[in-house]
Amino acid sequence: MERIRKQKGQAAVTDALFFLIIVMSLVSFMFLFSSQYGRTVGEYSTSKYGSDYATSALKTILYSSFSRNDFPISSDEAEVDFLIAAIKEDYAFNENIDYFKNDLTLSVQSVMKPVRNSFDYLFFIRVDSTPFSFPYFFISRKEFTSVYDEDGIFIESVDVTEKNYLCNSDNSVTQQDIDSFIIFVGAQGQAVSSISFPLLSGSTKEGIVQLVLWTPKDFNETESVFEKLKCVSA
């Protein structure tokens, strides 16, 4: 008994190893905590910024003045009007947007320029009736192309190309097609506003204007959800 009592130090290594296991568990927990802490808040912050930007951008696109006769907006010769008023006027003629389509595209691109490296986006006007349910539909996205080494094994660099499209080219796109595309890319922010289009007949058509932002996603033009949008290069 006396001998065992004197040799109690023999168990110390095992105790230390158990202590090490406990510490390793705690360390694992701390690593997990530090990697996850604030992740949800960070994602929410990005999403909130996307939504705020989309809301501000939509207002800016709709309320901005523009020059109807291509003179600089602050020049004496410029015939200044609100872009949205010109768009409504354009729609009233043949229930489509043709004449000021280019001005609208320039305005959308200009307003989205500050975040064009961070986000891809789509902007459309939908009118709840025929013949043209989507008289304006614009998408700007980035396409990624991998450049391989001589052996074709390793990627040396990735080229990023910004591509702009006018969609609904054959007037066959449905809201469901757009919703599928938005789910596919994962919207980071979106804003919607209602809009009324007065017609020459005196009646009015109701519609919406929508802007959707997402972080650039790698897919090509043959992706089925994108193909359904019937896009052509702008």
Add this chain to the structure above:
Amino acid sequence: MFFQLNKKGYLGPIGDDLPSLIPLMFALVIFFSSFYMTVNTYNDRTIDFENDIAVVQISASLRGTGFVSSLTEFEKSCNALNIRQPFFSAGLTELDKEINIFDLDSEYIPDGGNLFKCSNTNETLTQEKAFSLNSKVVSRIYPLVMEKNFTDGRGNEKSIVIPVKLIVVAWKE
């Protein structure tokens, strides 16, 4: 003889504790290193969130309805802000202009002798501050529309609504 064989390698109670000190010390070093790293990460991210929240508050106040009709209205929105930390500088700039955040005062749109500027400090963000070890910088950009009144070459009063961008830069030193 049997007792002697059994005691082979036995150094006594303290001598036998020595090998156990290696995993013990290793565990303690790992634990306190991880603890220090976790606390640092926690503090860093908390500061990031504080900056993010401040930028959201500042931008929400200055954006208002998304339409800025005059410098007076912009200053009213600015005065409603009560943020001491982090330091921030915010203002309206031209939409197409590339912004240098280290020289913001030269970027803001002037109106008379004043600028469309809102800040809680006289200090400016410098490259030394921005790239120092403990510094945290957050910037956000939002598009807005601003009413601009001017007299054209024919003497007519004109009012146009131009797109501009609101830039908010917040930093903690």
